[in-house]
Structure formats: C-alpha cells, structure tokens
Amino acid sequence: MARLHSRFLHCLTFVFYTTLISHSSSTLESDFSIIDSDSEVLLFHQDYSPPAPPPPPPHPPSVSCTNDLGGIGSLDSTCKIVADLNLTRDVYIAGKGNFYILPGVRFHCPSLGCSVTVNISGNFSLGEGSTIVTGTFQLGAYNASFYNGSAVNTTGWAGDPPPETSGTPQGLAGAGGGHGGRGASCIVEDGKLPEDVWGGDAYSWSSLQNPWSYGSKGGTTSKEVDYGGGGGGRVKIIIKELLEMNGSLLADGGDGGSKGGGGSGGSIYIKARKMTGSGWISACGGNGFAGGGGGRVSVDIFSRHDEPKIDVYGGISHGCQENAGAAGTLYDALPRSLTVDNHNLASVTETLLLEFPHRPLWTNVYIRNCARATVPLLWSRVQVHGQISLLCRAVLSFGLAHYGSSEFELLAEELLMSDSVIKVYGALRMTVKIFLMWNSKLQIDGGEDVTVATSWLEASNLVVLKGSSVIHSNANLGVHGQGLLNLSGPGDTIQAQRLVLSLFYSINVGPGSILRGPLENASSDAITPKLYCEHQDCPIELLHPPEDCNICRVEDITVEGLIKGSVVHFHRARTVSVWSSGIISASGMGCIGGVGRGNFLYNGIGSGGGHGGKGGLACYNDSCVEGGIPYGHRELPCELGSGSGSGIEGPDDSTAGGGIIVFGSMEHPLSSLSVEGAVRADGESFEGTVWKQEYSVFNDSSIAPGGGSGGTVLLFLHTLTLGESAILSSVGGYGSSKGGGGGGGGRIHFHWSYIPSGDVYQPIARVKGSIHARGGLGRDKSGVGENGTVTGKACPKGLYGTFCVECPAGTYKNVTGSDRSLCHRCPASELPHRAIYIAVRGGNAETPCPYECISDRYDMPHCYTALEELIYTFGGPWLFSLLLVGLLILLALVLSVARTKFVGVDELPGPSPPQHGHQIDHSFPFLESLNEVMETNRAEESQxxxxxxxxxxxxxxxxxxxxxxxxxxxxxxxxxxxxxxxxxxxxxxxxxxxxxxxxxxxxxxxxxxxxxxxxxxxxxxxxxxxxxxxxxxxxxxxxxxxxxxxxxxxxxxxxxxxxxxxxxxxxxxxxxxxxxxxPPRLPQKFPMAIIFGGDGSYMAPFSLQNDNILASLMSQLVPPTTWYRLVAGLNAQLRLVCRGWLTVTFRPVLQWLGTHANPALRNHGVRIELAWFCSAPGGYCQYGLLVYSVEEENGHISLGNTNGRVRTELHSRISLA
Structure with missing residues (x-):
C-alpha cells in the first residue's frame, strides 16, 4: 500500500511538471543558438521556458546624432554625446562611424523594459563617470571601451519575463523572484522541509549559453502595495575585436526592502575577440524580505588579459538570514564551463540544473561558495568532458527528496568535493577518473524501490576521502576502480546496507576510517540484506564467490581503521595487511536467532547461543535451560553465529551472534595476511552487562538474555603473520549477570592453499599474537559457553598442528593429519649413546630419525672418536693392536733406510761432459715438463x-x-x-x-x-x-x-x-x-753475491733462497736441474751450521763446496765460494756465496763494493772468530 501511495504521488508530480515545461524554443536573433521546435523533447528533457515569441518586428529607423540625441557629429563618422539625455521610448542607434558618450554624461531611459540598441561599425566608448540606465541594452561595435566609473545599469528595470513562467512568486509571502536560480521564501509550511519551499522558480535553462530573458519581480507582503523588487534587465554586447571593460555591467534584481521580495537577476551576454580591464559584471538577485535568485551571464571571449569580477549570486533575505536567494548561472563559452556561485551566502534555495548538452559536451561545472544546485528529474545524465567541482559548502542534489525512485548518471574526468555535499534520491551511476573528497558527503537515499536499490561509483584512477568525508547509502553500493582507494584518516567513511569494493589495485583504510555494511542504526526505509541464518549448509558465494563480493579483485589492502559487516569477504586479493590500529570486525553482526539460538526461562533469563561450542546454561533458582546447540563444519566452517533468540520484549532485548569474515576463496587464495591489529567475529554481549573481573554491574531491566555465539573466520591463504599485538578471535558474548549463559565460541579455520614439505619446507605462519575461540562468560561456571574450534588443513608427513610446523626433534610423522599425537617418538635403540636427535627441514617423515654426536670429537654414524673408529674398523682392540705393532716395525725399517740416504753427501754427480742438444738432466724425467714451463716463465722475467x-x-x-x-x-x-x-x-x-x-x-x-x-x-x-x-x-x-x-x-x-x-x-x-x-748477461754480472737467509739458529738456520729470478739467471750458464740439486745439497749442509760454533760447523760446508759443488760447476765455467759480508766494521755481518767465472779463479778479484753497499772479503778458506 505504501508503495502504491508513493507511485500515486509521483504521478501527480509528473503531471505538475508537465504543465510547466515547454517542448520547443527559439531565439530572438539569428546570432543566438536555436532549439528546433519540432525536436522530440520528452518530459524533464526541457526546462521551464515557454515557447519563444514570434520574431520581433524590424528595427525602426536609426535616430540621428544631433537632432534626436543632442550630440555632436554624425553616426556615420563620429558621434559624441556631450550632455545628459533622458529618453522616454526605445532607441535604435545605427551607423558606420563611432559612438562616444563623454565623461560624466547620463544616458537614461528610466522606464521598465526600455530598450537602447547601439549597432555601429566603428568604436564605442562610455566615458568615466558616465552611466546608461535602461531595461535592455544591446551593443554591436568593432571596439568598445567602458572607462573607470562608467556603468550600464539595468537593475530593477526589467520588462515582462517570458510568458508562462513562474519566476514571479504568488501570494503574500514576500518571496524572491526566480530566474537563473530560485527565489528564496522565508515562510515554511507545516510538514515541509526548508528546501521544499521556494519563491519564484527558475527558467530559461535552455538559453543559458545565450541568455536573453528579463528577471522576475519579487513578491509582496501586502495586498494594497506591491513592495516586490523589480527584475534585472538584459545586456548584450557583441564586439568584433577589443572590449575594454573597466566599468560596470549591471543586471541585478531590484531590492524589495523589508516588506517585499527581491527581484531576480537579469541576463548578460558578452562576446568579443579580446577583453581587457578589471571591471564588474553582475546579474545578482535583489535583496529583500526574501532574496531574489541570481540571473544568467554568458561570456564568449577568445582572449582575456585581465579578469573582471562576475557575480550571479542570490539576494540577501532580511526575513531569514540563513536562506538567501539561489545563485544564478555563469557560462564561459571558451572552456565551455558552467559556474554556480552564491558568494558564501547561506541558503537552502536551489539552482535548477536540467538537461546537459551532449554535443558538444560542457567541459567543467563549478558549484561553490554555499551554492545549492539540484537536478529534479526522474532520469538524468550529467556528463562533462572535464571536471565537476563542489567547493566551500556547495550542495548538489539529484531527484526529489520524498521520492527516491530516480536514476542518475554522472560522467566526468574528475569529481572534486571540498566542504560540500551531494545528495542522491534514487540510484547513482557515477563514472569518473579521479574522485577526491575533503570534508564532504555523498548521500544516496535508495528509498524502498528495489528497482533502483543499487548505486555504483566508478573511479578508474583514484578515489581519496580526507577530512572526515563520508559516502553513505541506505541501499546497495558498489565502488569500483582500477587505481587507488584511500580513506585517509579519522571520520572518512564508506557505508551502505550492502557494500562492494572491487577492481582497485590498492585499498588503504587509514587510521580512524570506516568501511561498513550494513548500516549501523539504519532507518526504517533502508533496504536490509537478508542473513543466511536458518541453514547449516555453506552459501556457495563464500566458497566460490561471484565477482561482486564485498572486497574483491584488489591487489593490496591495508587496514589501519575499521572494516565492519555481517559478511566481510576479501576475494581475489593478493595481500591484506591489518596494522596495529586496524580492525576487521563482524562482531555482533550475525543472527539474532539462527540454528544455535539460545532459549529463555519464563522470567526472561536466556541461555547463550551455540556455534563452534554449545551455549552456556541459563539458570534461575533451581530452573535451568540448555544453551544453543553447536553446528557447522569443523574443517570448513562458513556459518553465521547464533544469538540468544528473541526475548519476551522482542528483538531489541536480544543479542546477536558473530558474522563471517572470509579471506580468499577456494580458487583464489590470499597470497599473504599480515595482522598487527584485530580480526574479530565475536558474539554480542548483553548491553546491560559490564564485566569487570569477578564483579558485574547491570541495569534494572528484567530481561537477561544470554550472549551470542562467535561467528566464523575462514582463511584461504598462502602465508600468515600475526604480530605480538595481533588478535584473531571468534569468542562467545557475555551473558547477563542475572543468570544469562555465555555464548559458545565460534569457528576459525585456516585452509592453506599450499603447504611446502620436505626439503622445500618453509614456515607458512609466523604467530606471535593471540587466537581465541573461547566461550563467553556466564553468571557462574555452568553458564560459561563452550570453546569453539581453531582448525587448519591436514598437514603432510613430517608436519603437524594448525600451522603445519615441523614435528619436534626425536619424533616422526609418516601419515597425513594435523594432530600432535601423530608425531611418534623415534625408537631409542637406533640412537647411539653419544648422540642426540636433531631437527631437520620439513620434519622427520620416517625412521631412522636424524641425529648428531654430542661433540665434534666424535664421528658419525656411531659417534666414535677417531681412534675408536680406527680400532673398530680393523676388527676391534685385539686385532688392531697386532696390526699396529707390525706397522711400527715396518715404519722403523723404512725410516732407517731413508735416514741413511738423507745424511749421505753424495748428492751431486762428478764431472761429466755436457750433453749436446739438451739443457735438462733426464736423470729426473718426472720434472721435465715442469722445468720446461718454469724455464720459459723465468727466462721472460730475467730478460x-x-x-x-x-x-x-x-x-x-x-x-x-x-x-x-x-x-x-x-x-x-x-x-x-x-x-x-x-x-x-x-x-x-x-x-x-x-x-x-x-x-x-x-x-x-x-x-x-x-x-x-x-x-x-x-x-x-x-x-x-x-x-x-x-x-x-x-x-x-x-x-x-x-x-x-x-x-x-x-x-x-x-x-x-x-x-x-x-x-x-x-x-x-x-x-x-x-x-x-x-740488460747485461750473467757473465757480465760476475762476481755476483748471494746472501743466505737465517742466522744459524734453530728457529732460523742458514739457507740459500732459490727464487725464480736467481734460478733464471743461473740457468744462463748452469742447467736448472744441476742448480736445484746444488741448492738442495747446500741447504742440507747449512742446516748443520750452528751460531756460536761457526768455525767448526762451517768447515764441512767448505769441504762440500770443494769436493762436490765446484767440480760440478766447473764444466759450465762457474765457481762459487763462501763469503762474509759486513756493512761496516763492527756492524752486522751476513753470510752467503760469491759466484764468479772460472777464468777469474787465478786472477785478482777486486770486490771493494760488489753489491753497491757492502764491503766483501773473499777467502778460499775463511777463518771465523
């Protein structure tokens, strides 16, 4: 019946608007746009304009400059008006010359609707301090100048407004006249809202680009005297080239004083190629008991060097200061932008926006400074090419406030809101690229009509809410995009009865921000979603969700504020991060009844609801009633929590169970979930109960329901991280302290998409926070609800538990499952007595279990020492002892033979003839290839x-x-x-x-x-x-x-x-x-000194350092093999030289040089002698060899300074002190 009634009222409204709206229009002159009167224009696709009047008659003959105007000159050359002129009729001034009104001249036609038309081929000027007062002023010229202090004033001199318009208010309310905006009304009838009452209505929407309508007269408060202010006149200026605007163009509505309404503003149309100056252009509503609406201004200027002040705001209402007249319209033809600006005058009166043009599209629409605009159509499409901007307490509304059955489309590149409001009565279809809100509200009232119950907002690039901005819908709302959705901080809210967010790459819910669905404390006409309460099977939408789920197809979701709903579902998301201040909640959002609803005693005391666990008992004296039954699936829960059931006084005295929170789905699990804050699906506690440890305080109500059961938290995911402060809970609600039972715990289930095992095992969960599914508290222990369930997917071999961790060291698990008891102890007989069990990656899935020795001293696998390992390898202690004795005897024999050969001094062969063709001694064939390589490298270095x-x-x-x-x-x-x-x-x-x-x-x-x-x-x-x-x-x-x-x-x-x-x-x-x-050859370097290393001590014996360069140099005369063996033999002799007994221990060295070394070197023309090198008398001395050629053996060798720094004494036999 209510719906039928609303339809009836809607039809009445439809007929009312039909009587006011015209179906064709035309313009006054051919220079203005024409709307074909035969076009198929349906209801609400036109404005309030009546049919245009027939074409005006031809202009009368032009007046003369001197005879009619009292000027000087001719209109075909230059006409100057030098004295004041008062006209009593319309004037048409035309000519091929210039027309100048000199400074201080008043050119007036003080009668309503009087018309002054100037159409010249030359220039026009209005001198300083000069004024033109008339009802209509038209100017056509090549150039025009309006000097400082000059004015064209049509304020209050309007003629009759277009016929069949309602711009002039009726009655004695003293309302303001309407034109570009509605006139205000200070008298509000009973039962109506302030915005439902206005004065004169708006008209001429279709001609706002070329406005040419008079403003309307304001209303009066007296039958005897008409106190209403006159409407604003008309001004049209068309200049071919330059317009210099330093004066004023006024088409304001007349003031109505304290007993009459202000007139509405008139029309101003300006067209020029170029404009300069900083004058004033105004078509504002007049002030009065109720302010008049603003007029219409259109500017078509190709080039502006200065920006004149342009006003079209409504008039001030003396009878209601908070309700000025509505703003008029300002259209700028070059950027094709429409501006509605009320000059920060507070008002509840609206400016009508009707059909927007489709070809070409307007670029921008600006509504600002307390302006209120409305689109009162059943269906409308507001489309612009650029930006729609609402600034400074602006209001834009769609539809009729009492009939929320309209549908609206809003399309733009950007929608910007700052301290503003958009109201939608019906459904909104918004498509933009960027949507920015600052301290603003978008309110969608879907009403009761289910056909328009869904609105969607699509912003392809960016949606940002900041400064406590709110998007509110009492029906279904979808917010879609491809970029970022950012709720920046406290107060930023998106809420609806059913809310869907999708397609963004990232959603950020900042600290204090809220995403909510359904609404909290929703009104009676809100469309309420139906909960799945009376069934135990899972809704298919939770396990295999459609595309329009709660939050779906979003890459990254960051939660620092609150996300709350009955069913909160994150589907086809990649990561969800809940920061320490973030909360995802379905607490108390489940069923009041449900499968596990509680029961009531005769006196209103109820038991707790059941879900994962049974609800707590409700007892009074000796009478008790059972709690709600447990229900649902332990391994894959997907049910809403049950409440206490409806009490004696109805659902208002009941508690609800927890809702459902789902992360991911079967096909699309969540990549990672990181929680530092809280994820809750708790049952509702009775509001009259305040629990504080063992004490409770309750109100005087006789109703004492039990707590609601916990809901469901179902997680389809890859990895989980719970920080130290994180809480994941589905606990039962508290029962009333009068005897109500606590709610049963809910269900939490982790359905892991992939559990790595074996060598590729990695932890899938890092849990430091708390996970709760306990029952709620009752009056006593019998009233406590049972605990719910926390489960996980069955773990593969080697892993156990909810989070599939590795079985402890010393246990193994060779079956699939999650129970801790499946990790069996390893057989003790397989563990050596010096070993301990160790943990392996992925847990141990079979026996024998891995172990390690207790110390590095012991070797695997038997944890023996090296000696024990050797002993047992050779058959045990007895057999090993026999083998060891035999080995020692054999080793002693080998060392004896080796010592005999080592101590022998016959290291060098005797003199032998050199072999031709080779410089490598083949007595060492195993060194041949090495010597060849070393010989090559050393030869290159020694060159x-x-x-x-x-x-x-x-x-x-x-x-x-x-x-x-x-x-x-x-x-x-x-x-x-x-x-x-x-x-x-x-x-x-x-x-x-x-x-x-x-x-x-x-x-x-x-x-x-x-x-x-x-x-x-x-x-x-x-x-x-x-x-x-x-x-x-x-x-x-x-x-x-x-x-x-x-x-x-x-x-x-x-x-x-x-x-x-x-x-x-x-x-x-x-x-x-x-x-x-x-470089010199080796014989040229003789005699050459070679210093021994060491000092003859035990730690540093004398030795000859045979480096690469020395070996390369000696190889020029001595075969490398001979030289290497000589060095080895000499070092063996030098090791026996002892410091302190040099005289004795050097003698064997001298003998060895004479008997073995020099005979071998003589064949190559080289001889060596032991030498003593001192840097200074009494200083540190060094020992070494002196190498020289055999030819010098019998000659006198002078070695005064052979190495550039030392004095050398040479003796064939050295006497050492």
Missing part, C-alpha cells in the same frame, strides 16, 4: 733484470732493514740519483719499527718467549707487506729513468727470504731504453 740489491740489517727491532743511499754501479745508468735517495729514505722509514713494538717484544721475551717470537714474526710480515704495497702501488717510481716504468709502476720489486731476515730489491728495465748493452 729485463738488471741488479739485485740486498737490505742491510737482520730485520730486528733494534736493527731493522735499511738501504744505502748510494746506488750501485749496476743501476746508476737506469736511476736518477736524487730521486733514488728520496726513494731510499721512504723505504727506510717504512722498514723502521716503532719504539713500542720493540718494548712489547722485550716484555714478552721475559714473560713468554714463544709469544715474543710470534710477535716478532708477525711484525716482520707486516713490514714486508708494507714494503711490497709501497713499491707496488704507492711509490710513483720517480727514481727510474724509464718512462714506461714510471707510467706502469714497474721496474722495482721487493722480496724476502722465508725466515723474513733477509730482503732484497730487484731492478728491471722498463723496455724503452735504447741501449744494446742492457
């Missing part, structure tokens, strides 16, 4: 070698390595002596030790000599490393004459013996020297 210069000093803390500042004779040709001296200073500075290094060595020598020796060796290695790094990369090689060596940092190389006591510097050619005698 550029010039000289080896040894460091002085043993590299000790007291006597570090150092070089002489005088270069050797061999390198003087390749170095600069000055730069060489600097090089030596830098080398000696690096080689020197700090005092503390020696001090540490001294202290350690007293306390622990081995540590002191290790300290000394470490510091020696560090010095050698520093020297090498300095020569290799830090020194610029400035001492070398070779440009190539200086550029490539080559030509100098530092090396040392293995005992770090003897070091030397090798000099090489750079390759760019142009001398044929460089």
């Amino acid at each position: 550029s070698h010039i000289h080896r210069m040894y460091f002085m000093g043993p590299n000790s803390f007291s006597e570090p390595w150092h070089l002489s500042h005088t270069p050797a004779e061999e390198i003087k040709e390749i170095v600069y002596e000055g730069a060489y001296s600097i090089f030596v200073d830098e080398i000696n500075a690096i080689a020197a030790y700090q005092w503390w290094e020696g001090a540490i060595y001294t202290i350690l020598s007293i306390l622990a000599y081995p540590v002191a020796w290790s300290w000394q060796q470490w510091r020696r290695r560090m010095k050698l490393q520093q020297l090498r790094e300095f020569v290799r990369s830090e020194y610029d090689h400035a001492c070398l004459r070779s440009c190539r060596s200086r550029a490539l940092y080559e030509g100098i190389k530092v090396s040392a013996t293995s005992d770090l006591m003897s070091a030397f510097v090798d000099f090489f050619l750079g390759g760019d020297e142009k001398r044929a005698d460089l």
Whole structure:
C-alpha cells in the first residue's frame, strides 16, 4: 500500500511538471543558438521556458546624432554625446562611424523594459563617470571601451519575463523572484522541509549559453502595495575585436526592502575577440524580505588579459538570514564551463540544473561558495568532458527528496568535493577518473524501490576521502576502480546496507576510517540484506564467490581503521595487511536467532547461543535451560553465529551472534595476511552487562538474555603473520549477570592453499599474537559457553598442528593429519649413546630419525672418536693392536733406510761432459715438463733484470732493514740519483719499527718467549707487506729513468727470504731504453753475491733462497736441474751450521763446496765460494756465496763494493772468530 501511495504521488508530480515545461524554443536573433521546435523533447528533457515569441518586428529607423540625441557629429563618422539625455521610448542607434558618450554624461531611459540598441561599425566608448540606465541594452561595435566609473545599469528595470513562467512568486509571502536560480521564501509550511519551499522558480535553462530573458519581480507582503523588487534587465554586447571593460555591467534584481521580495537577476551576454580591464559584471538577485535568485551571464571571449569580477549570486533575505536567494548561472563559452556561485551566502534555495548538452559536451561545472544546485528529474545524465567541482559548502542534489525512485548518471574526468555535499534520491551511476573528497558527503537515499536499490561509483584512477568525508547509502553500493582507494584518516567513511569494493589495485583504510555494511542504526526505509541464518549448509558465494563480493579483485589492502559487516569477504586479493590500529570486525553482526539460538526461562533469563561450542546454561533458582546447540563444519566452517533468540520484549532485548569474515576463496587464495591489529567475529554481549573481573554491574531491566555465539573466520591463504599485538578471535558474548549463559565460541579455520614439505619446507605462519575461540562468560561456571574450534588443513608427513610446523626433534610423522599425537617418538635403540636427535627441514617423515654426536670429537654414524673408529674398523682392540705393532716395525725399517740416504753427501754427480742438444738432466724425467714451463716463465722475467740489491740489517727491532743511499754501479745508468735517495729514505722509514713494538717484544721475551717470537714474526710480515704495497702501488717510481716504468709502476720489486731476515730489491728495465748493452748477461754480472737467509739458529738456520729470478739467471750458464740439486745439497749442509760454533760447523760446508759443488760447476765455467759480508766494521755481518767465472779463479778479484753497499772479503778458506 505504501508503495502504491508513493507511485500515486509521483504521478501527480509528473503531471505538475508537465504543465510547466515547454517542448520547443527559439531565439530572438539569428546570432543566438536555436532549439528546433519540432525536436522530440520528452518530459524533464526541457526546462521551464515557454515557447519563444514570434520574431520581433524590424528595427525602426536609426535616430540621428544631433537632432534626436543632442550630440555632436554624425553616426556615420563620429558621434559624441556631450550632455545628459533622458529618453522616454526605445532607441535604435545605427551607423558606420563611432559612438562616444563623454565623461560624466547620463544616458537614461528610466522606464521598465526600455530598450537602447547601439549597432555601429566603428568604436564605442562610455566615458568615466558616465552611466546608461535602461531595461535592455544591446551593443554591436568593432571596439568598445567602458572607462573607470562608467556603468550600464539595468537593475530593477526589467520588462515582462517570458510568458508562462513562474519566476514571479504568488501570494503574500514576500518571496524572491526566480530566474537563473530560485527565489528564496522565508515562510515554511507545516510538514515541509526548508528546501521544499521556494519563491519564484527558475527558467530559461535552455538559453543559458545565450541568455536573453528579463528577471522576475519579487513578491509582496501586502495586498494594497506591491513592495516586490523589480527584475534585472538584459545586456548584450557583441564586439568584433577589443572590449575594454573597466566599468560596470549591471543586471541585478531590484531590492524589495523589508516588506517585499527581491527581484531576480537579469541576463548578460558578452562576446568579443579580446577583453581587457578589471571591471564588474553582475546579474545578482535583489535583496529583500526574501532574496531574489541570481540571473544568467554568458561570456564568449577568445582572449582575456585581465579578469573582471562576475557575480550571479542570490539576494540577501532580511526575513531569514540563513536562506538567501539561489545563485544564478555563469557560462564561459571558451572552456565551455558552467559556474554556480552564491558568494558564501547561506541558503537552502536551489539552482535548477536540467538537461546537459551532449554535443558538444560542457567541459567543467563549478558549484561553490554555499551554492545549492539540484537536478529534479526522474532520469538524468550529467556528463562533462572535464571536471565537476563542489567547493566551500556547495550542495548538489539529484531527484526529489520524498521520492527516491530516480536514476542518475554522472560522467566526468574528475569529481572534486571540498566542504560540500551531494545528495542522491534514487540510484547513482557515477563514472569518473579521479574522485577526491575533503570534508564532504555523498548521500544516496535508495528509498524502498528495489528497482533502483543499487548505486555504483566508478573511479578508474583514484578515489581519496580526507577530512572526515563520508559516502553513505541506505541501499546497495558498489565502488569500483582500477587505481587507488584511500580513506585517509579519522571520520572518512564508506557505508551502505550492502557494500562492494572491487577492481582497485590498492585499498588503504587509514587510521580512524570506516568501511561498513550494513548500516549501523539504519532507518526504517533502508533496504536490509537478508542473513543466511536458518541453514547449516555453506552459501556457495563464500566458497566460490561471484565477482561482486564485498572486497574483491584488489591487489593490496591495508587496514589501519575499521572494516565492519555481517559478511566481510576479501576475494581475489593478493595481500591484506591489518596494522596495529586496524580492525576487521563482524562482531555482533550475525543472527539474532539462527540454528544455535539460545532459549529463555519464563522470567526472561536466556541461555547463550551455540556455534563452534554449545551455549552456556541459563539458570534461575533451581530452573535451568540448555544453551544453543553447536553446528557447522569443523574443517570448513562458513556459518553465521547464533544469538540468544528473541526475548519476551522482542528483538531489541536480544543479542546477536558473530558474522563471517572470509579471506580468499577456494580458487583464489590470499597470497599473504599480515595482522598487527584485530580480526574479530565475536558474539554480542548483553548491553546491560559490564564485566569487570569477578564483579558485574547491570541495569534494572528484567530481561537477561544470554550472549551470542562467535561467528566464523575462514582463511584461504598462502602465508600468515600475526604480530605480538595481533588478535584473531571468534569468542562467545557475555551473558547477563542475572543468570544469562555465555555464548559458545565460534569457528576459525585456516585452509592453506599450499603447504611446502620436505626439503622445500618453509614456515607458512609466523604467530606471535593471540587466537581465541573461547566461550563467553556466564553468571557462574555452568553458564560459561563452550570453546569453539581453531582448525587448519591436514598437514603432510613430517608436519603437524594448525600451522603445519615441523614435528619436534626425536619424533616422526609418516601419515597425513594435523594432530600432535601423530608425531611418534623415534625408537631409542637406533640412537647411539653419544648422540642426540636433531631437527631437520620439513620434519622427520620416517625412521631412522636424524641425529648428531654430542661433540665434534666424535664421528658419525656411531659417534666414535677417531681412534675408536680406527680400532673398530680393523676388527676391534685385539686385532688392531697386532696390526699396529707390525706397522711400527715396518715404519722403523723404512725410516732407517731413508735416514741413511738423507745424511749421505753424495748428492751431486762428478764431472761429466755436457750433453749436446739438451739443457735438462733426464736423470729426473718426472720434472721435465715442469722445468720446461718454469724455464720459459723465468727466462721472460730475467730478460729485463738488471741488479739485485740486498737490505742491510737482520730485520730486528733494534736493527731493522735499511738501504744505502748510494746506488750501485749496476743501476746508476737506469736511476736518477736524487730521486733514488728520496726513494731510499721512504723505504727506510717504512722498514723502521716503532719504539713500542720493540718494548712489547722485550716484555714478552721475559714473560713468554714463544709469544715474543710470534710477535716478532708477525711484525716482520707486516713490514714486508708494507714494503711490497709501497713499491707496488704507492711509490710513483720517480727514481727510474724509464718512462714506461714510471707510467706502469714497474721496474722495482721487493722480496724476502722465508725466515723474513733477509730482503732484497730487484731492478728491471722498463723496455724503452735504447741501449744494446742492457740488460747485461750473467757473465757480465760476475762476481755476483748471494746472501743466505737465517742466522744459524734453530728457529732460523742458514739457507740459500732459490727464487725464480736467481734460478733464471743461473740457468744462463748452469742447467736448472744441476742448480736445484746444488741448492738442495747446500741447504742440507747449512742446516748443520750452528751460531756460536761457526768455525767448526762451517768447515764441512767448505769441504762440500770443494769436493762436490765446484767440480760440478766447473764444466759450465762457474765457481762459487763462501763469503762474509759486513756493512761496516763492527756492524752486522751476513753470510752467503760469491759466484764468479772460472777464468777469474787465478786472477785478482777486486770486490771493494760488489753489491753497491757492502764491503766483501773473499777467502778460499775463511777463518771465523
């Protein structure tokens, strides 16, 4: 019946508007747009304009400049008006010249509807302080100038408005006249809203681009006297080139004072190629007891260098300050934009927006500064090419407030709202790219008509709500997009009876923001979704949801605010992140009744609802009633929680169960869920109960229902992260403390999409927070609801529990399931007594169980020591002992033979004739290939070698390595002596030790000599490393004459013996020297000194360092095999030399040189002798060899300074003190 009544009222409204709306229109002149009167224009597709009057008669003959106007000159040349002129009839001024009204002249026609038309081919000017007062002013000229202080004023001088319009209000309410906007009314009838009452209505919507209608007169409050203000006049200015606007163009409505309504604004149309100046253009409503509506202004200017002030706001209402007249319309033809601006005058009176053009589309629509616009049509399409902007307390409404059965389409690039409101009575279909809201509201009233119960908002790029913005619908609402939906902060809300968010790549619910569906405290006419309460089977939409689910097809969802609903479903999402301030809730949003509803005693005390667990008992004295039954599936729950059932006083005294929260679906599980806040589907607690530990406080109500049962949290997902502060709960509600039972716990189920196992196992859940499914509290223990269930998908072998973690070390699981008892203990007989069980990746799925030994001392698999392992490998202790004794005897025999051969000194063969064609001794065939390779590399390195210069000093803390500042004779040709001296200073500075290094060595020598020796060796290695790094990369090689060596940092190389006591510097050619005698051959370097490493101690015996360069040089005369064997034999003899007994221990060395070494070398023309090298008398001395040719053996050898820094004494037999 109610629906039939609303349809009847709607039909009456339909007929009412039909009587007011015209079906054709035309314009006054051919320069303006024409709407074909034969076009098929249906209801609400036109405005309130009546049929246009017949074409006006031809213009009368033009007046003359001198005779009729009292001017000077001619209209065909230049006409100047020099004196005031009062006209009593319409004037038509035409000519081919210029028309000037000089400063201070008043050109007036003070009668209603009087028309002044100026149509000239030249220029027009209105001088400073000059005024034109008339009802209609038309100007056509080439250029026009309106100077400072000048004005064209048609305020209140309007003629009759178009016929069959309702712009002039009826009655004695003193309402304002209407034109571009409705006139205000300060008298509101009983039972009506303020916005349902207005004065004069708007008209001429279809001609707002070329406005040419008079404003309407305001109403009066007296039958005897008409106090209403006159309507605004008409101004049309068409200029071919430049319009200079520094004056005023006024078409305002007249004031009505305190007893009459203000007149509505008139029409102003301006067209020019270019406009300058900062004048004032106004078609505002007049002030009065109720303000008049604004007029209509249209501007078609190609180029603007300044911006004149243009006003079309409504008039001020003295009888109701909060309700000014509605704003008029300002149309800018160049950008095709419409502006409705009420100049921040508060009003509840609206500006009508009717049919929008389709070809071409308008670009922008601006509604701002307290303007209120309405589209009062049954169906409408508001489409613009650019932006719709509502700013500064603007209001835009669609449909009729009391008949929510309309449908509206809104299409634009951008919809921007700031401190504004959009009201929709019916259904809204919005398609934009960007939707921005700041402290604004979008209210959709779907009414009771189910055919228009669904609205959808589509923003392809961006939706942002900020500053407590609200989108509200009491019906179904879908919000779709392809970009970002951002609810920025506190108060930002999207809510509807059924809410669907889809297709965004990201949704961000900021702190304090709310997504809600259904509505909280919904009105009686709201469309209420039906809950699935009386069935135990799962709705197919939860497991296999359609595309229009709650939140679906969204990549990333971030929740810092509140998402609440009866059924909250995240479908086809990738990630959901709930921050510490975020809440996803379905608490108390389930069924009041349901399958597991509670029961009531005769006195209104009820038991708790059941779901995952049974509801708690309700008891009073000795009478008890059972709680609600458990129901649903443990392994795949999908049911709403049950409530207490309806009490004695109806559903208002009942509690509801928890709702359903679903993440993902069977086909599209969630990639990851991260929770730092709360996800709740708790049952509702009775409002009259406040639980505080063991105490309760309740109101005086006799109703005491039980708590609602927990709902369902169903998770289809890959991975889960619960932070320390996270809560995932489906607990039962608290019962009344008068005896009501607590609700049963709900159900939480984790349906893992993929559980990795074995070697690829990774944890699928990181849980640090709380997961609850407990029952709600009752009056006592018997009233506590049973706990619900927390389950997970069956785990593969090796894993157990809700989150499929690895079975503990020492257990194995070889079946599928999640129970902890399926992890069986490993057999104790398979574990060695020195072993412990270890955890393996993916858990242990079979026996034997993995283990490890308790210490690294023991070896797997039996955890034996190495000796035990060896003993048991050879058959046990007895057999191993016999084998060990035999092995020792065999080893003793082998070592005896080896010692005999090692101590023998016949290491070198006697003299033998050289073999032709080979330089490699084939007595060592296994070294042939190695020698060939080494011979090649060393030959390449030795080709550029010039000289080896040894460091002085043993590299000790007291006597570090150092070089002489005088270069050797061999390198003087390749170095600069000055730069060489600097090089030596830098080398000696690096080689020197700090005092503390020696001090540490001294202290350690007293306390622990081995540590002191290790300290000394470490510091020696560090010095050698520093020297090498300095020569290799830090020194610029400035001492070398070779440009190539200086550029490539080559030509100098530092090396040392293995005992770090003897070091030397090798000099090489750079390759760019142009001398044929460089580098010298080995015989040219004779006699050549070779310094031993070591000092004859146990830790550092004497030794000959046979490096690559030395071996390469000697290979020029001596076969490498012979030289290697000589070095080996000499080092064997030198190891027996002891410091302190040098005289005795060097004698065998001298004998070996004479009997074995030199005879072998003589065949190659080389001889070696033992030598003693001292840097200075009484200084540190070094031992080594002196190599020279056989031809020099009988000659006198002068070795005053053979190596460039030392004095050498040569003896065939050396006497050592």
